Amino acid sequence: MEEAELCFPQVNTSCRKTSRPHLEATVTLSVLSCITMLTVVLNLLVITSISHFRQLHTTTNFILLSLAVADFIVGFLQMPAEILLYRGCWTLGDIMCVVYYFSGFFAVSASVGNMVLISVDRYIAICDPMFYSTKVTVKRVQLCICLCWIFSAVHSSWMPRDSLKQPGRYNSCYGECVIVVNYIEGAVDLVVTFLSPFLVIIVLYIRVFVVAVSQARAMRSQTAADTLQRSKPITAKKSEMKAARTLGIVVVVFIVCNCPYYCFTVAAENNLVGASSGKIEIWLICFNSCLNPVIYVFFYPWFRKAIKHIVSLQILKPSSSEANIM
Template sequence: MEALEEPELCFPHINTSCRRTRRPYMETTLMYSVLSCIIVLTVILNLLVIISISHFRRLHTTTNLLLLSLAVSDFVMGLLEMPVHLDYQGCWLIGDRMCALNAFLSFLLVSVSVGCMVLIAIDRYIAICNPMFYTTRVTLTRVKLCVCLCWMFSGVHSSWMLRDLLKQPDIFRTCYGECIVVVTFAEGLFDLIITFLGPVLIIAILYSRVLVVAVSQARAMRSHVAVVTVQRSHTVKARKSEIKAARTLGIVIIVFLLCSSPYYSFAVAAQSNSVGGITSGIEIWLLYLNSSLNPIIYVFFYPWFRKTIQHIFTLHILQPGSRDVSVM
């Protein structure tokens, strides 16, 4: 029986090795099953979003470009980040440099997601509150530039936050086989403001304004629907489409806030202000779960996504001229 038991140390032949975290067999099996399903779902659904927006020319809009950037970060999260956390039992087995790289990737992807949420809120604010200037102010070139700046800023921010760990990957570990990130109170406060409190404030202000304008426009459309001309009818439909898009993207942002709030609350509550780089804590998985929920929201609220999924699974995208098919 003893031969079948898991070794107590991560590296049995190293005296300074960390101890392995033990869990009951049923708990481990259930956890692996649920989290594995979440990972597979995250990778597949976000890959479908990436293929859909990249392949079909009718989907090459400014708003969808922001969704594409968000889907890329969610896809990488599911492909590289989540699997590492799935099998972590208190032992980091692939070296200190990979620990630093993993921590950097985690910080980067979370920062990019937050940045995309802010850009989406700005996009919807201009589309609803200043529709006359939307096509001139929000162009594909400017959105691409904003997306690039979002990724660059996130990279710089993550590098600065983890500068000590990136220079000396084993600086914070207390035993061999540990992967941990430690930040000072000032750094933690700065990160909290930059990646959560500041963006949340911006999003709340913009969407409160969008909500007021959308409600007033909806009432105006209902009151004039019986007397509009054909030309005005097309305008009304366009406005309804913009309002529906704002509502859908608003749900995406609300889900993000619900998923990320526990993690940041945990970070603030921790007296030591240290966050494990690899942990199976529920607040970490709630943060990562947001990457799975985004494409699920698209399935329920975006008809074009359901159509593109049909084209992809039936291999119609391999046919000549499939890029120009109307899926809107």
């Protein structure tokens, strides 16, 4: 019986499997596998839609494309690894263990950076609409996205740097996958990937909300003649505010899904909770990568049209990239 509980019965130093009821394990793994598949498929649809259709090549959508790539990494690398660790056994070796942690840090850092870019984009679009087209250009957005990914790669390499030099150095038994982050590194990560960017996001969206409310009141107070004369500018403002509401939902969901993990991290550092009890918080972060494209389905008609084109294989036609899906 003791040998059956080991990850590798033939190895004396093997870790023990996490004991779970069979029914609970089966249901949990089935649900997590479905979420993983849904995350990969939906984010691939977002990536394909924005990349393929020229009508979607806007500055805001390029940021959404970058976010979808980060979410795809979570679904393709992070989630399957979490499923593998459900029973407490790592079977892919020490090098892949480091890759697993690096991809996790990398995807989360990139997601946070993209959320900041989304907030800045909406802030300029709502609060300074006259200069939006001159300030927010495709080249500038692409540069910001590249810098976001470069910073994420540097930060993600710095966190597990000891394990990168010597994979498996912190494992206490064969079949374990752990890294150790000291107090200073954890504090820096907390500030860089949570406190600072989330403060920026909240401040910018509060400003966007205040301006949007004031604009809505101004529109309602206009006379019929004034409304007729300014119908085009008002339509533009309404579309921008609708986009701001949709992306605001994405930002709020992101904050709600990420806050528990960082609260857990602070509590674990202060020994208020066990360091090994954060699986739910980690899966909540992963689940956010599945929720983003679901939000697009409900709030973006162009995404629903793009899905129809992709599923019906109309994108294989020579001129499909020029299709009108807005």
